[in-house]
Amino acid sequence: MIKSKKEYSNGVVTVVYEPDLCIHSEVCFKGLPAVFQPGTRPWIKVEEASTEEIIKQVQKCPSRALSFYMNGPERTDDEKGQIKAIEAGQxxxxxxxxxxxxxxxxxxxxxxxxxxxxxxxxxxxxxxxxxxxxxxxxxxxxxxxxx
Known part of the structure; x- marks a missing residue:
């Protein structure tokens, strides 16, 4: 199976979407419908919410199909998409x-x-x-x- 990734950035944070992992739980668009809009292209509109709101919602993805990384000059391409935390309150x-x-x-x-x-x-x-x-x-x- 070919693993594909799509990235959506607002300049501060980049949301990484891996469709092969998605279980279509609808957590993303029910929690932040202005950003996550299935059926539209692009379906992730990172400019529609604050960076903090986006990160909090991405961390709730149960399948980890959504992840994020903070943009910065110190990150290499190999490091992108490595932050995959499930919100746990800590x-x-x-x-x-x-x-x-x-x-x-x-x-x-x-x-x-x-x-x-x-x-x-x-x-x-x-x-x-x-x-x-x-x-x-x-x-x-x-x-x-x-x-």
Missing amino acids: KVEVFKDGPIMMEGPITLISSNGQRKVLSSASYFCRCGASKNKPFCDGSHKEIGFKE
């Missing part, structure tokens, strides 16, 4: 010269085995200087932590 972000932010809900298991559910964003220390480990208390600024 987000992890590494801040330059700062903490790691994890957006919940997550379960934190301490070194003594105690479990705690964190439902909002939590910031974890990377520098080792926090007096409130594992959480960041801003000590990275005081010690001049750099990556």
